[in-house]
Structure formats: C-alpha cells, structure tokens
Amino acid sequence: MLYNKLIHTYKTKKLKKTITLFLLTCFFTIQTISLNTINATPNISAQSAILIEASTGRIIYSKNADEKNYPASTTKIITLIVALENGNLEDIVTVSQKAAFTEGSSLGLDVDEKLPMIDLLYGIMLLSGNDASEAVAEHISGSSEKFAELMNQKAKSLGIKNTHFANPHGLHNDNHYTTATDLARITAYSYKNPLFTHIISTIKRDMPYRPKEGDREIYNKNRLLYYYDGANGVKTGYTDTAGHCLVAGAKQNNLQLISVVFNSETVWEDSEALLNYGFQEIKPYQIFKKEDTVDEIKIFLGSSSNVKVSTTKDIIIPTLTENEKNEISIKKDLPSFMFGSVKKGEKLGTLTITTKNKETITSDLISTEEVKSIFSFGYISDIFSLAFSKITRIFT
Numbered sequence: 001m002l003y004n005k006l007i008h009t010y011k012t013k014k015l016k017k018t019i020t021l022f023l024l025t026c027f028f029t030i031q032t033i034s035l036n037t038i039n040a041t042p043n044i045s046a047q048s049a050i051l052i053e054a055s056t057g058r059i060i061y062s063k064n065a066d067e068k069n070y071p072a073s074t075t076k077i078i079t080l081i082v083a084l085e086n087g088n089l090e091d092i093v094t095v096s097q098k099a100a101f102t103e104g105s106s107l108g109l110d111v112d113e114k115l116p117m118i119d120l121l122y123g124i125m126l127l128s129g130n131d132a133s134e135a136v137a138e139h140i141s142g143s144s145e146k147f148a149e150l151m152n153q154k155a156k157s158l159g160i161k162n163t164h165f166a167n168p169h170g171l172h173n174d175n176h177y178t179t180a181t182d183l184a185r186i187t188a189y190s191y192k193n194p195l196f197t198h199i200i201s202t203i204k205r206d207m208p209y210r211p212k213e214g215d216r217e218i219y220n221k222n223r224l225l226y227y228y229d230g231a232n233g234v235k236t237g238y239t240d241t242a243g244h245c246l247v248a249g250a251k252q253n254n255l256q257l258i259s260v261v262f263n264s265e266t267v268w269e270d271s272e273a274l275l276n277y278g279f280q281e282i283k284p285y286q287i288f289k290k291e292d293t294v295d296e297i298k299i300f301l302g303s304s305s306n307v308k309v310s311t312t313k314d315i316i317i318p319t320l321t322e323n324e325k326n327e328i329s330i331k332k333d334l335p336s337f338m339f340g341s342v343k344k345g346e347k348l349g350t351l352t353i354t355t356k357n358k359e360t361i362t363s364d365l366i367s368t369e370e371v372k373s374i375f376s377f378g379y380i381s382d383i384f385s386l387a388f389s390k391i392t393r394i395f396t
Helices: 002-010 016-030 072-086 117-126 130-141 144-157 180-190 194-200 267-281 322-327 377-394
Strands: 048-053 059-063 092-094 114-116 204-208 215-219 231-239 243-252 255-264 283-288 293-300 306-311 315-319 329-333 337-339 347-354 360-367
Touching (some): 072 117, 072 144, 072 243, 117 130, 117 204, 315 347
Antiparallel strands (some): 092 114, 347 360
C-alpha cells in the first residue's frame, strides 16, 4: 500500500530529502489538476464537501455541504478536543475489556494495560485507534455513551445544529451523523487549541507498550502530512457505510484552510484539489501585526498621561478581491479614559474586525506598558529618588 511505502521511506536516515525525492516520483503521477486548470472550481468525486478559511469560517467551496453524512473516524476530531478540555493529560488510563476488543482500527491495546492519557490521544489521531478512543471516553466519563453526551454538548455550544454523536470512534450508528459544514466548524474551533494542533500534525510517536517491554512506533495515516506544503492535520475515516472520508488542514502565508470530504472515491486527490484551489483564490490581508499600537487611552492620576494598547495576535483577513479590503469594519471597544495604574499586558478592551460577508475576527486589546498611580508607593519613591539625584548633582 502507498501508506506503507511512505512509512518505510520516513524511517530512513535521510528523512526530509528522501521523502521529497520519493514523493516527487510517486505523487506527481496522481495529480488531477493541471497548471492550466488550477484556478478552476475543483471537480471532485466526493458526495459532500466543503473548504473554509479557519479564522473567519469563510466558505471558499461547497458541495452538498449541509447534507447529513456518517463521519466514520473523522469523529475523532471532536473526541480529541473534548478529551483535551475535560481530561487530565497526566492521568494513567486502564484499558477495559470493552475498549481492548473494540472493533475496527486499533492500537492493539491489552486488557488492563495502563497508559498515559496523552499517549492514547496520539494513538487516537495518528493510528485512528478505536480501542484508545473507547478507553479515553470511559476514563473521562465512565462510559462511551456518557462521553458522547459531552461531544454533543460541545457541538451545541459551537452552534452546531445538524450533528449528533453516539460514540467516540465513529463506528457506524444510524444516530451518529454530521455535515461537512458542521465538522469544518468543529475543526476550526479545535485548531485554536495548540496541543490539538500539535497532535494532529505529528507524523510519528513512540508509545510505551505495557506490560510488554519496548515502545509502539505509530505513524500518522494522513498522507498529506508527508508531502503537501503546509499540511498540519487532521483526520482520515472509513466505514463501509460512510465510504472514504477526510478532513484535511494546511497553512500557507498565515492562512489556515480546512477541507472536509465525505464518501469520496478519490479522497486524497479531492482534498488536495480543494486546498490548492483555496490557496490560489484566497489572499491574506494583514490589518494589524501582533503588538502594533492600535489606540491610546487617556490616563488620569497616573505616571503617564496615556497608555498604548495593542492586539494579542496578527490580524489577517482572507480576501478574494481588492475591493474587499475597503469593505472591512474595525470596531474598538475601549474606555475613553482610566484612572490610576495599569499593568503591562492588562486587557483593556476588544477589537472586532467584520468583513462584508459578516465574518468576524476578534482580539483582546492589551496595554503595552505599565502606568503607575501617582499615589502608589513605587511612584512616590521614584519621584523622591529623581529629586534627590538632581539635588545631589547641584551640590557636587
């Protein structure tokens, strides 16, 4: 299988150079988009698909995106973020008999085997371990059914309305479904978690193999990570009923794109075509750089008469046309003035950027410097020290 060839290549000493040469030979033969048609709307085989820009949720491409589908193992995207938000990564998880014998893709966990939670999370996302998914769900919630309730609560909190989860692994259940739109939104939310992003973009992980000696070497099943420029996630999936599914992510020029394809005959080619299309169509427009001065606030009774405020991150809007740059609304929610002291890095307000299509990006606005109250001991001490210094110079 092509996946096995990729893993074999990765294990060689030459790593990046070998991977590049190997993939230039193998993958260029399966490209479905010619240079002459790269800007054309992708013609994909997937029954349902979507491509979005993650920070704003802007839809770049859509095909039956609100149609209900069985997500198979792409379910594990929400399994991971729910586990990260509700579990303790330092916990040791004991594998139950039910977990060890969960059907489908597996890490080969043994009954009563004990593993750190964090290792199981890597096993869920890299090797798509259904046994690991079941073990984590049972550890956090007592049962996979109760864990599914947490999954549904998380989806609801994100405004997801056409999705219902019945288990943490994605094995077929008539009451376990989602849409391309919903899963893309869940994934975009999850990308905000740095550990989520790190796990899904990891190619190889050594896991302890207990009670046996040695480690398990696990490799990510997501082929795009091995050759696609900027690929950084996220999850494969397959069941007989769902067909081949893939949620793919890639970041180029500070733009994070997410594609979702369900029931595709050419899942890798479809996903690559969508990402190529997105990066050709969408251009980044930087409004503010992190720590740029956005505004100033008047300070009364302080060591300074004003304080500068900045964003906590780069503010980049994905644009399709030059005209869109002139149709961006910038709203700063800041006090007109403040009294006394301000700490450096203190949150003072919020910045909201809204595009013509009502897509929004928000950022906290923080102080870039410290301002002391004129009544504080530190400020009074500074004044006396300065005065004493000047007097000393006069008489010496």
